Amino acid sequence: MAYVPGGSKKELRKADRQLATVIDLNKCLGCQTCSVACKNLWTKRPGTEHMRWANVTTYPGKGYPRDYEKKGGGFRDGEPQPGKIPSVIDSGDNFQFNHNEVYYEGKGQSVRLHPVSNVTGKEPEWGYNWDEDQGGGQWPNPYFFYFARMCNHCTKPACLEACPTGAIFKREKDGIVLIDQDRCKGHRHCVEACPYKAVYFNPVAQKSEKCILCFPRIDKGIANACNRQCTGRVRAFGYLDDRDSQVHKLVAKWKVALPLHAEYGTGPNVFYVPPMGARGFGSDGEITDGSRIPLDVLEGLFGPEVRRVLDVLRTERAKMKAGQGSELMDILISKKWTDRFGGFTNDPLTQS
Amino acid sequence: MDERVKTGAAANGASTVDAGRRNFLKGSGGLGLSLSLPSFATALAPGFVGEALAGTKVPAYAKWEDIYRNEWKWDKVTWGSHLNICWPQGSCKFYVYVRNGIVWREEQAAQTAACNADYVDYNPLGCQKGAAFNNNLYGDERIKYPLKRVGERGEGKWKRVSWDEATADIADAIIDGLESQGSDAFILDSPHVHAGSVANSGGYRMTYLLDGVSPDNNVDIGDTYTGAFHTFGKMHMGYSADNLLDSELIFMTCSNWSYTYPTGYHFMTEARYKGAEVVVVAPDFNPTTPGADIHVPVKVGRDAAFWLGLCQVMIDEKLIDRQFVSEQTDLPLLVRSDTGKFLSAADVDGGHAKQFYVIDEKTRALRQAPRGTLRQDGPVALEGTFSAKLHDGKTVEVRPVFQLMKDQLDKEFTPEKASAKSGAPVSLIRELGRKVAKKRTLSYIGFTAAKSYHGDLFERSMYLAMALSGNWGKPGTGFYSWAYAEDNMFFLAVMNKPTAQGGMNEMAEMQKSFHERLKKEDPTSTDEMADIEFTKAVTVAMGAVPPAMWLYNHAGYDQLYNNKAWADPSLKTTFGGYLKEAIDKGWWTKDHLRPAPDKTPQVYMMISHNPIRRKRSGAKLYPEVLFPKLKMIFAMEVRMSSSAMYADIVLPCAWYYEKHEITTPCSGNPFFTFVDRAVAPPGECKEEWEGMALILKKVGERAKARGLTEFTDHYGKKRRYDELYSKFVMDGHLLTNEDCVKEMVQINVAADVFPKGYTYEKLRKEGQVKFTSLGQSVAKYACGNEYDPNKPFFPLRWHVDDRKVYPTHTRRAQFYFDHDWYLEAGEALPTHKDPPMMGGDHPFQITGGHPRVSIHSAHLTNAHLSRLHRGQPVMHMNDHDAVALGIKDGEMAKVFNDFASCQIMVRTAPNIQPKQCVVYFWEAYQYKDWKPYDILLLGIPKALHLAGGYEQFRYYYLNGSPAPATDRGVRVSIEKA
Structure with a gap:
């Protein structure tokens, strides 16, 4: 047990290994099964009802919590940035x-x-998901995609840095970021500090709470609920350094999964395969070959690597079309669903 | 406690939040203004770190984790699934977790294997509704006790009564009806399968024994493929979802998988990664389109022109599969130019009226097209004009259907003209025409086709494109995923005795007799044709009838259907005019026209069935016209639906996880799944089956008390009141849901749907079983392929590989209907017609369909799921249209047409086509004055579908007759409320 209560920030953020999730935005259908799975398990307790640790909204849109991208937090040039606390309404x-x-x-x-x-x-x-299916663009080239989010279990968590009581720590064995509920005094500095606004305040318990990456499940070798229950088979999960895991292959080998807003400086451990998008229509109303999702929109989320990633996806898909096969496409397809979960494949039948 | 009080400390708005923050900041010694930077820096770690580092203070920190660990605990886990009618998918295998006697959560078991290692498996299989279902069990919408109305219908004034009192009232009403109006008095507004396979069979079994009437639910809701029914003579030709992986080009149309098929959606995105192109054909850039490569933005109701444009490109660029077309379709058959009728042997030599002709390509001579096989005796001409000598000495000009089709396409559906008509860009029509011709192509066409007035033309045009390109009967082809093996439900409704006592043998003997009789009459006929005749007979016995006539004669829909201003201007007369002609010609008989026009329905039964929500304009016409005629409306319900609000008696029923059940799946996900009784139902809820048995028992008791022994059925035969109960429960064999599920397993074993020797115990242990065949009823033949559990399933192989004929007038996939009505209306060939101005001359056209987080209305009013969106009805409209009308997102609008009006919140979006508005399902009581958007929808059926006297223009259970559900494209005006 590496967690030293109230230990130095350096100690608190130390992790030997890191669990990570890859979310494929080409497969997400916005069905909310992940958010339902999470809510049902974790946030029906008094004071947590407004929380959506796992959430999906339509992008472009205000996101969840509302306008989280405009609420500050995180780091710039290594320096912590001021942040605002989302209201309960913002939070759903x-x-x-x-x-x-x-x-x-x-x-x-x-x-x-x-x-x-x-x-x-x-x-x-x-309220939660209020701007569902609205999206952006202009007819006849509207566009949108569904954007599933959760706590990024960052390598350098702003919440952890901000906590004055040292109640936030990374589990050394897997990098899960947790808030010690005994130690938390409800200051909510963590809520301000998180640039993704993935920490919420429980007004009944007077504590901050956040996604726990279903650690009671993880500890039994069962993938976390949002990932395992995703009916779109959107998500891959596992240790980032496990060369056999899909997350490793997608993030490190094929480099097609990118962090959201890397510029926030927290080292997020949820990665996204950017959406290829439907082809757009030209000014003459006829079909073009290019995606209708503006590249700068995607770069605004995932940085300058997006263009390269989309090229890789296009190239590998063309190989499949030509019958040449592609390891990358095989991973993104995952014939065997259990392959997605980096060994966390136990049935959800072992309880705490 | 008021929820708001509980969370008040963190309330929204600066004042409340700040108050809350100030309070706790006082305690922590901070000041309210700036929480941020100083305390954020690592340098400012609190002083107790030193203590910890020194090891002088080591609290028991495992403890707090118990907050979370304690959530991950339960008392038992059982198998579960949901008997929702999410048919193309459904049958999801869930673990159901029980803690302290209540179902606390559920999670997909994710054990649904791939057909073989080369294909994607079905896991995790289970959507947001299924993964949240425990919330429905304990939601405020749940009904727990029998309720008797004490106020006006729909007023919400109830008295709690006992089951005994409730069933006595119902029984008396049933007897009163039978005595005063005969068996036409009893109406089961036939349910979807929401209440479960057992309850579904029970409803039909009860109606069968009472000789009551069930307006065909499937047709009533427009879950039909009329175009397929007319083209192929059948419509249950589904594929399995993994069949998408064998496709190179996938059209998603008249559907929205993101909402309606979440568990199958991955097969689409994975097929895309495998190299297939995905094309969504829809007026709006709908929620499925983000996963597609191409959006074809057809104008509302104009899809047919798009498909015909593709056909023109294929023919014009000589890309068609001539052999496929020659064998599979009627396109080579000759049509007389003078009459527009097929040239038949009756014309040529006084022979068979359905013996048709082709031109031998080599000899250029007439040749008979075989009736018993699709195989042609050598190449046939598709193009040209020929002459034929008739037996009366006349010579007439004849042309192949293909030539007629080609002429029409060249004249009206060049890419430019098809584009102008459909709204699809010319470049897309060309590109996709070429691609369909070259690629293994599959479509998923949804039931929006049947909900579009000219949806049959969409379909026929699409099938033509598939025919020209040879795209059916092969892996990776097909049109939709709607095939099923429902022998368990079908036979349990009408069997006389248990399978173990020869019940299924008796049914098989009956089937066999139909086959033998037909074979004797016509040696070229197929088993499929015989089975359709058998099903027709069972349909009549079950009391299933075409719904359009029921609505027309008894529910006030004549005023909608006969409104000339809203009608298709190309039709020669009104719906009523067509109906009269059809009855005069004997196409529809007294078996179809039930209740008879001179009878009055008396008792109206609903089983988890919500016509006030889903019956187009029913929220107006049912309370105004139908309900006043009824002496008794009763609902067997799990939740308070808009329709239950109008009931005289509501009987509380057990929901999923509270009774034994088995899902009855479609081919999309070909698995039967067991639902265990994880917990007892709450309050006085009973299994529907038990409730129905109680009603029938009570009918016997009340009849006896009233000195009555017999009633007369609609055949004029006597039936005994005191036999109803014993027949329903098969003399005590079927008393509970579990008894029924056991029987269903035996039926499915007898019908080869389950493996030989399969048992209830095995099902209960394993929780799920895959089809081994499509059974012995009509679905077996409709699919036209053997089900191989080790491969993806696709339909129509028998026709393509084995050249088996289709059950149509021409024995081929038929694109030309030489029926007088179709000739008169200009729809003999697939063509395009603009949708009629249903609802009047208004600028907007409505579309809609199933919502994302509810199957029909089953989950609509659950608070937990209603927090996944705005929690109230919304109408999506184009952002520029909204600006033009001065309506902002979130504001209320009045939506109206010539018939009705409603109010609804507007949600603006650029992805809605201009002048389109989209509304998904909501309960009537979620709208102001309970006037739902559905009130505007009219549902005017296409009168041409009353046509008969033609092989495939017929009705049997689930199939055929006009679908009174055509709401897409209804006209409305919108203004700020």
Whole structure:
């Protein structure tokens, strides 16, 4: 047990190995199975209802929590940056509904089933996934893709650096970033500091909470819920240094999986295969060969490597079309679903 | 406690948040203004680090982790799945976790293997609805006790009653109906399979025994492929999802897999990585399109012109597969120029009226096209004009259908003209025409086709493109994933005795007799044709009827169907006019017209079935026209649906995980999955099967008390009241869901759907079993291929490899209908017609369909799932259209047409085509005044589909007759509310 409570930041962020996730944006269908899987398991407890440790939104869009990219945090040139705390509404709210009034109070058609904000008690104006399927571009070249996110379990976590009580640490054996719930005093510096806004405040417990990468499952050799339950087979998981794992092959060997906003300086360990996009129409309305997703949009998320990655995907796909085969495409397809999980393939039947 | 109080400390808005922060900051000694930088720097590590480093303070830190570890605990795990009607997929194998007597969570078991190592497996198989289902069990929408209405229908005033009282009321109403109106009085508005395979069979079995009426659900909701039904003489020709991996070009159209087929979506994206191109044909850049290479932005309702453009390119550039076309289709058959009818032996030598002709390409002479095989005796002419001498001495001009088709395509569907009609760019029409011709091509066409007024033309045009390119009956081809093996449900509804006592043998003997009779009448007929005749007979016995006539005669839909301003201007008369002619000609009989026009329905039964939500304009016409006629509306329900709100009695039922069940899957995911009874149902919920048995038992008791012994069925025969219960439960053999599932396993073994020797115990242990065949009922033949569990499945191989004939008028895949109505309407050949102005002259066209996080309305009002979106009805519209109307995202709009209006929140998006608006499903009671968007939809069926007297223009269970669900393209106006 390497975790030394309240130890130095250097010690707290030390990890011998790192678990990582690759999310393939060409396969994500925005179905929310990951977010449902996560919520059902971890964030139904009092005070956590608004949280979506695993979340999916439509990009372009405001993301989750709302406008997280505009809320600061992280590092610039190694220096920590100020951040803002998302509101509960930004973080998804927790709509309440009036089922009983509609069904049993004899009011007939004068009432309708509708949500109210758990915060304001009024008709909501924002909530989780509010801008689903809206996206960007202009007809006839609209574009969007679904963007699944979770805690990045960063190599240099801003939350960890910001915590005044030393309650945040990386597990030495696998790099999972955890908040010691005994030690956390609810200061929320971590919420401010995380540039991905992946830390949330539990107002009941008065503690900060975040994705725990399903460590009780990981400890039993079972892949985490969002990754394992992803019905689109979007996600690969495993140790970044495990040369046999798909995450290693996609991140380190083929270099087609890129971190989100690497410029935030935290060393995120969730990586994305950028979307190839549907072909666009030219100004004459006729079909072109180019993707309709503007390259600068993708570069804004994943940096200048995007162009190269898209070229690799195109080249390897063409090899498949030509019947020449491609290791990369085989990985992205993953005939055998269990191959995705870097050895964390136990049935979810062993409990804590 | 009020939820808001609990989380108040972290409430939104500066004032509340700041108050909360101030409070806790006081405690930590900080100041509210700046939490940020100073405390963020590593240099400022708190002083207790020293203690820790010195090892002087070592708290028991394992403890806090228990907060999370304790969540990962349970008492037991059982098999589960969901009996939703997500048919192309479904049958997902789940672990169901029980803790403290409640289902706490579920997770995909992910044990659904690939057909073989060269293909992708199905795992993890299970979507957001399935992975959250435990929330439905305990949601506020759940019904737990029998309820009896004490206010007006729809008012929401209820009294809790006992099952005994509730079933006595229902039984009396059933008896009153049978005595006053005969068996046409009892209506099972036939359910989807939401309540489960057992409940589904139970509903039909109950109706069968009462000789009641079930307007065919499948046709009613427009889950049909009329174009396929007319082209191939059948429509259940599905493939398995892994068949996509054998394809080089995949068209996704009239569908939206991102919403409706989440568990199969990966086969599409993985096929793309394997080298296939994916093309989405849809008016909007819909949520499936991000996974595609090409979007074909057809205008709403104009798909046929796009496909015909592809056909023109293939023919014009001489890219067609001539042998395939010559054998598989009617395109070489000769048509008389004078009459537009096929040249038949009746014309030529006084022979068989359905013996048709081709031109021998070599000799240029007439030759009979074989009726018993698709194989041609040598090459046949596709092009040209010829003459034929008739037995009356006349000589007439004849041309192959292909020539007629080519002429029409060249005249009306060049890429430029097809583009103008469809909205698809010329360059795409050319590119895709060439690609379809060269590539192994598959489509997934969804049920939006049947929900489009001219959807049959979309389909026929698409099948033509596939025919010209030789794209069916081979791996990696096919049109959709809708084939099934549902012998378990079908036969349990009508069997007289258990399989072990010869119940299935009896059914098999009946089937055999149909086969022998037909074979005797026509040696060139096939088993498929005989089985259709058998199914027609069972259909009548079950009381299944075409729904359009039921709605027209009894639910007020005549006022919609006969509205001339909304009708297809190319039709010679109104729907009513066509119906009268069809009845006069004997195409529809008293077996189809039930309840008879002079009878009044009395008792209306729903089983997890929600017509107020899904019946087009039903939220208006049902309460206004149908319901006042009814003496008893009762719902067997798990949740309070909009329709249950209108019921007189609501009977609470067990939901998934609370009763034994077995999924009945489609070919998309060819596995039957066991659902265990993980927990007892809450309150007084009962299995539907038990509830139905109680009702029938009560009917016997009440009849006896009232001195009644018999009622008269619609054949005029007597049936005994006191036999209903014992027949329903097969003399005590089928008392529970578990009994029924056991019987279903035996049925499936007898029908070869399950492996020989397979048992209930094995199913219960393993949780899932793959088809071994498509069974013994109509689906077996419709697919036209043996099911091989070790390979991806594709349909129509028998026709292509073995040259088996199709069950159509011409015995071939038929693209030319020489039926008078089709000739008059200009639809003898696949063509394009603009959709009629349904709803009036309004600028916007509605589209829509299944929502993302609910199967129909089953999950719609669950709070947990409703937090995955705006939690209320929204209408998607183009951002520029919204600006022009002065409506902002999130504002309410009034949507209206000539018939009705509703209010709905607007969601603006550039991915919606201009002048299109998209609304997915919501409950009626989620709208202001319970006026849902569905109220605008009309659902006017295509009157031409009343045509009969032609082999494939027919009705049997699930198949044929007009689908009263055509809502895509209905006209509306929008203004700011």
